[in-house]
Each structure stands twice: as C-alpha cells, then as structure tokens.
Amino acid sequence: MPRENPIARAALAVLTSAVVLLGLASFDPPAAAKAAASPSAPVAPPDGVNASGEPFRGTTADGQVRGYADLHSHLMSYEAFGGSLMCGKPFDERGVEEALRDCADHGKDGSLAWFENFVSKGSPVGTHDTTGWPTFKDWPSQGSLTHQQAYYTWVERSWRAGQRILVNHLVANRTLCDIYPLKKYGCDEMDSIRLQAKRMRELETYVDGQSGGPGKGWFRIVQNPAEARGVIAQGKLAVVLGVETSEPFGCRQIGGWPQCTKKQIDDGLDEMQRLGVASMFVCHKFDNALCGVRFDGDATGVILNLGNFLGSGRFWQADTCVRPEHDNEITPSNDLTDLLAGPLAHLRPLGITLPVYPKAPHCNIRGLTDLGAHMVKGMIQRGMIVEIDHMSVKAAERTLSILEEAKYPGVVSSHSWMDMGYAGRIYRLGGMIASYGHAADGFVGEWREAKKARDPGRFFGYGYGLDANGMGALPPARKNNQDNPVRYPFTSPVDPNVTLDRAQTGLRTWDYNAEGVANYGLVPDWIADMRNVAGDEIITDMSRGAEAYLRMWESARD
Numbered sequence: 314m315p316r317e318n319p320i321a322r323a324a325l326a327v328l329t330s331a332v333v334l335l336g337l338a339s340f341d342p343p344a345a346a347k348a349a350a351s352p353s354a355p356v357a358p359p360d361g362v363n364a365s366g367e368p369f370r371g372t373t374a375d376g377q378v379r380g381y382a383d384l385h386s387h388l389m390s391y392e393a394f395g396g397s398l399m400c401g402k403p404f405d406e407r408g409v410e411e412a413l414r415d416c417a418d419h420g421k422d423g424s425l426a427w428f429e430n431f432v433s434k435g436s437p438v439g440t441h442d443t444t445g446w447p448t449f450k451d452w453p454s455q456g457s458l459t460h461q462q463a464y465y466t467w468v469e470r471s472w473r474a475g476q477r478i479l480v481n482h483l484v485a486n487r488t489l490c491d492i493y494p495l496k497k498y499g500c501d502e503m504d505s506i507r508l509q510a511k512r513m514r515e516l517e518t519y520v521d522g523q524s525g526g527p528g529k530g531w532f533r534i535v536q537n538p539a540e541a542r543g544v545i546a547q548g549k550l551a552v553v554l555g556v557e558t559s560e561p562f563g564c565r566q567i568g569g570w571p572q573c574t575k576k577q578i579d580d581g582l583d584e585m586q587r588l589g590v591a592s593m594f595v596c597h598k599f600d601n602a603l604c605g606v607r608f609d610g611d612a613t614g615v616i617l618n619l620g621n622f623l624g625s626g627r628f629w630q631a632d633t634c635v636r637p638e639h640d641n642e643i644t645p646s647n648d649l650t651d652l653l654a655g656p657l658a659h660l661r662p663l664g665i666t667l668p669v670y671p672k673a674p675h676c677n678i679r680g681l682t683d684l685g686a687h688m689v690k691g692m693i694q695r696g697m698i699v700e701i702d703h704m705s706v707k708a709a710e711r712t713l714s715i716l717e718e719a720k721y722p723g724v725v726s727s728h729s730w731m732d733m734g735y736a737g738r739i740y741r742l743g744g745m746i747a748s749y750g751h752a753a754d755g756f757v758g759e760w761r762e763a764k765k766a767r768d769p770g771r772f773f774g775y776g777y778g779l780d781a782n783g784m785g786a787l788p789p790a791r792k793n794n795q796d797n798p799v800r801y802p803f804t805s806p807v808d809p810n811v812t813l814d815r816a817q818t819g820l821r822t823w824d825y826n827a828e829g830v831a832n833y834g835l836v837p838d839w840i841a842d843m844r845n846v847a848g849d850e851i852i853t854d855m856s857r858g859a860e861a862y863l864r865m866w867e868s869a870r871d
Contacts, residue, residue: 361818362466362834364473366811370548378545380477381807381840382858384727384747385778386833387484387557388463388516389509394489395496398428399782401445401461403468404519409819413461415443415452418495423451428493429459432784447819455787455829463781465520465532467834470816472531472550474837475807477859478541478776480592480727482555483509484783487565488599488624502558503581510554510588517552536589538866545859555592555700556585559624564602564684568626569664571602575687582691591866592698592725595685596708599624603688604708605679607730610641618643618668628666631675632658638706638732639674646670680707681715689715696870698723701739702730713738723869728778729759736766743768745865747776747858750788750830753842760851774861775854779836787830788839797845798826799838806837806844806852813837 372378391399400419405412419426423441430439433456441457442450452460468479483506490500498505513534520530533544534552541551559565562581564573585593596604599621608629609617622628631643645668654671661678681689681704689712692699699716701709701724709731716724722743726736729749736746748759760775767773779787801824802814816823816834823831825838843851 361816362470362473363814363817364470364805364811364837365813366473366808368473368475368548369808369810371546372542377857377860378477378542378863379807379856380475380545380859381855382478382480382747382774382776382862383471383476383779383781383836384478384480384725384745384776384862385555385557385749385783386463386479386481386781387783388468388481388781389512390484390782390784391461392498392508392512393484393505394486395493395500396498397495398489398493399459399461399784400429401464403461403463403782404465404516406519409464409466410446413446413449413464413818415445415460419443426459429457432458447821449819449821453832455789455831458784458786461782461832462787463833464818465516466818467816467832468550469531470813470834471836474805474811474813474840475856476550476836477545478551478553478862480553480555481513482557482592482594483513483590484556485558485560486598487560488620492623501563502560503562506556506558506585507588510590513552513554534589536591538863538870541863541866551859553592554588554590555594555698556590557594557597557700557703559597559599560601561593561595561603561688564688566600566602566625571682571684573602573684575684578684578688579691582688582695582697586695586697590697592700593692594700594703595681595688595712597703600627600629600677600679601625602682603685604681604712605677605705606703606708607705607732608641608643608675608677610643614641614643615668622666622668627664628668630658630661630666630678631670632678633671634674634676634706636676636706636710638710638734640677640705640732642673642675643668643670646673646675648672676707677705678707679705681711686711686715690719693719693721693723696723698725698866698869700725700727701735702726702728704731706732709735713742716742721869722865725865727776728780733762733766736763737768740766740768740771743771743865743868745774745776745861747778750777750779750785750839752789752829753791753839754846756788757843757847757851760847760854764854772857772861772864773854774857774859775851776858776862777855779830779833781833787832790826790829791842791846794826794842794845799841799845803838803841806841807856 388403400416402412427437431437485502485505487500520532524530531549533549535541544551562577650669651671724744726746746763805811825835830839
C-alpha cells in the first residue's frame with residue numbers, strides 16, 4: 314500500500330524551506346523454550362529494560378533458528394545528512410545523559426526546531442520539552458521524527474524478547490544534506506556511509522564493554538549467514554549491514570548524463586563488501602544513473618519532484634501505465650494536464666521536462682539503466698542482497714527478470730515500498746518481504762496480503778521494516794484497543810522464557826496501549842498486540858522471520 318516515506322517527509326520539510334528562502338532571497342512459542350539448550354544467564358539487563366528471564370539460545374531439533382527480524386532500520390542516521398539533522402545517539406561512551414540530548418539548535422523550549430516541528434507537526438512553529446534524559450517528557454515518542462528512536466538499551470529490550478536479526482541500513486541523501494543549513498560533515502554520500510559503518514563497529518565494542526569484554530556482548534555484526542547462525546545459536550542479535558542511498562558510488566545523473574562508470578560500481582561494491590555490507594538499494598528517492606524511482610505522491614511528491622530537478626536538472630517523467638503494476642500517483646494530474654502531457658512528451662529527447670502528467674495510474678518512464686543492470690549483476694556475483702523497494706515498476710520489472718534469469722534468490726522488499734503485484738515473483742525466487750511499521754492491525758493486513766502470494770513449496774517467515782531513525786513515524790497505538798489491550802506484565806509472544814513490563818528509561822515509563830512504539834524498546838509490545846489482532850498464526854510467522862532471512866541469504870551465496 315502506498316505510504317509516506319521517511320526521507321520523503323524529511324525532504325519535504327527541507328525543500329519547502331529552501332523554496333521559501335529562495336523566494337525571500339510454523340512455530341509455537343513453547344518449542345523455543347525447548348530449544349534453549351545449555352542455558353546460561355547473560356549479563357543482567359540494565360535498569361529500565363524491564364525484561365526478566367534468560368533469552369533463549371540454540372536452535373530447534375531440526376536446526377532452525379527462532380526469532381523475529383527487522384529488515385530495515387537506521388541506527389546511525391544521526392551522522393547522515395551532514396550530521397546535524399538528527400538529535401541524540403544510540404550510544405555515547407560518556408553515558409546516557411550525553412547520548413540522549415536534544416539538538417542544541419532547538420533552543421530552550423524547542424521553538425527554534427523548525428525542521429522537527431515541520432516533519433512531526435506539519436508546521437515550522439511549535440515547542441517541545443528539550444530536557445531529554447532523565448525525564449523525556451516529549452521525546453522519544455511515536456511521532457517525533459528527529460529525536461533518537463533506537464538507543465542501544467531500547468534495542469536490547471527487543472533482543473531480549475526474541476529479536477534475532479537487525480538489518481541496519483547506512484543511509485545518505487546528498488540533496489537533503491546540501492539544502493539543510495547546519496552541517497558537521499560534507500555531503501558526499503559514500504563518505505557518510507563509511508563513517509556510519511565505523512560507528513556501528515564502535516557500538517559493537519561499546520556493548521561488549523557493558524557485557525564483560527570483547528566478543529561477550531549481545532550485539533554482533535555479521536558478514537555472512539554462517540556467522541549469523543552462530544551468533545543466534547548463542548542467543549545474541551545478528552546485525553547485518555545494508556546501504557540505502559540515493560547516489561551509490563556517486564552514480565547521480567545530470568542532464569541525463571551518468572556521473573559514474575562500471576569500474577566505479579565494481580570498485581564500490583568491493584569496498585562495501587570490505588566494510589561488511591551485505592544488502593543494498595540501487596536507487597532511493599531521486600532518479601539516478603542506475604534506475605528510476607517509485608514516486609512519492611501528493612504534496613510530498615511535488616516537493617521531491619523539485620528535489621529531483623535540483624539534483625539532476627530534470628523533473629520526474631511519467632506515462633499512463635499499461636501494465637497492472639504501477640508507481641504512486643503524482644501531481645498535477647487532471648483532464649487539462651492529460652491533454653498537455655502528450656505534446657510535452659515530445660520535448661523529452663531534447664532534455665526539456667515539465668511537471669505535468671497524464672491521468673493515473675502512473676509509471677516512471679525511467680527503468681533500470683545499463684549501469685543499473687551492471688550493478689545488479691555485480692551484486693549477484695558477490696552474493697549480495699538486492700533491495701527492490703524504491704525502484705520504479707519499470708526498474709523492478711527488469712531487475713526481477715535479471716534475477717529470474719540467474720535463478721538468484723537474494724532479493725527483499727524490506728519496508729512496503731514496491732507494488733505488491735511483484736510479491737509472487739519475489740517469493741518464487743526465494744526472496745523475502747517485510748512490512749513497514751504500521752499500527753498492529755494495519756501490519757496484520759499487509760502480512761495477510763503477502764502470505765497469499767507465498768510460494769507454498771518454500772519456507773515462509775515474515776519480518777518488519779521499522780525504519781527507526783529514518784525520519785518516519787513509528788507504529789502508533791491501535792485505535793479502539795480498550796477491549797483487548799496489551800496487558801502488563803506480559804510474556805514475550807516469541808520467547809516464553811522472557812517476561813516484560815512497561816518500557817522505562819530514566820524517570821520515564823511508556824505504555825504501548827496509549828503511546829504506540831515510542832521507541833525501539835516497545836517493539837515487543839507491538840508484536841504482542843499483533844497477537845491480539847491475529848492470534849498465534851502471525852506470531853508463528855514472525856518467529857520464523859530470522860530463519861527465512863537466513864535461508865534467503867544462504868541461497869544467494871551458494
């Protein structure tokens with residue numbers, strides 16, 4: 314289902330401000346308990362995690378791992394976009410009081426936080442409590458988009474409840490960085506990716522230090538599925554590195570001309586593997602030299618279309634789709650623009666584009682370029698996972714055809730940003746699908762839709778793409794949940810060894826029923842609410858998420 318994308322909403326705020334400035338100048342939980350071979354109590358959880366019991370370790374009798382999987386989050390995005398856009402960090406060696414600080418430029422009462430106000434409240438005017446630790450009066454919260462959502466102890470609470478895979482996408486967007494006025498770093502996207510990869514290693518070392526020494530921490534970065542299985546067998550969290558960036562290896566386009574070569578792509582893929590990256594997007598929010606993107610709609614799309622023009626010299630171009638799959642509708646699109654769109658299309662070969670579109674359904678005229686195909690084939694050769702979200706349907710079509718010709722299963726849709734008409738092809742390849750962090754009932758709806766498209770001959774597990782720290786809202790509380798709320802304390806629906814009470818940090822306690830997923834620590838509560846909506850079936854499929862991901866990854870590397 315179409316939804317507002319995190320980077321899209323961020324770009325909406327920044328680009329709107331720029332315009333103004335320019336104008337002015339099958340698993341059942343008991344089996345997991347039986348799989349807890351040779352239990353050994355891990356380091357006790359820190360105050361506030363509110364999860365008691367020994368997390369399960371080992372595998373089931375048939376060799377399967379158990380646990381749920383987040384296929385799309387951004388722990389280190391505070392270093393992205395110039396390094397001054399996001400407030401707070403997932404850790405700081407000086408302690409929580411340093412890590413969970415508000416941005417200095419927000420002022421004493423948040424009235425100067427124009428960007429936070431815009432993306433979170435829809436207006437640049439507003440205030441919020443900036444104290445942070447230890448009171449957290451106004452943030453983190455489900456709808457505060459520039460404040461830290463994934464402090465390491467919040468992730469720890471989810472791990473203790475049964476999470477066993479976290480795909481952390483290193484993220485960058487040069488256009489957003491260029492326009493945002495505050496910066497600590499330059500806007501080269503690959504430099505940002507390298508810095509965030511370094512920070513991930515530092516977090517792993519920090520957690521080790523909190524857990525008794527090198528290698529003893531619960532947070533383990535893995536580079537292949539065998540390492541992941543070993544980590545999960547120890548009862549720890551396997552962290553996979555991915556990359557979501559708009560210009561991989563500098564592959565932007567200007568005036569229709571690519572700004573990278575096949576050699577740059579090859580060298581870039583080799584470097585990503587040295588950094589430990591296993592999964593990559595080919596394009597993100599703007600058309601680049603590799604592929605056209607799946608549009609954002611409504612007002613957000615109008616502003617991002619301007620960003621596409623500022624970055625490449627061309628507006629998005631769309632035709633009325635003749636295939637069942639389609640991209641999101643963009644505006645303006647009405648009877649008048651439909652009359653104009655045909656004649657204006659003749660100007661495209663001259664490099665002249667105008668944001669005037671025919672009637673929906675819309676398809677981006679740009680698909681996967683030859684350079685993009687080279688990147689996809691290079692990822693296949695290296696056993697990397699292809700992220701198909703954000704591709705235009707024309708690009709996704711060619712990408713899937715390349716994967717099918719190669720019989721390559723390493724493909725995922727990690728956060729609800731593709732046409733679900735492709736779900737069957739992904740499942741038949743052996744790939745995996747995960748849903749964005751909707752409210753529990755909305756998530757259940759997407760799970761049911763995806764499950765209908767599954768390949769009955771393959772193992773099925775389901776995951777989520779929380780997009781934490783991606784400048785997107787986390788799952789809200791389910792509406793009208795009074796009759797069947799999450800009741801505290803509760804047993805983890807995935808690991809019956811673990812009991813959870815309300816999430817707490819400092820002096821602040823959160824109740825999922827009222828506040829939704831206010832931070833990453835409330836993911837277990839959200840999954841428990843999915844059980845309220847859909848029963849044990851969805852818990853079984855979520856519990857198989859880690860195994861499904863590993864099978865896909867292993868098949869890609871065979």
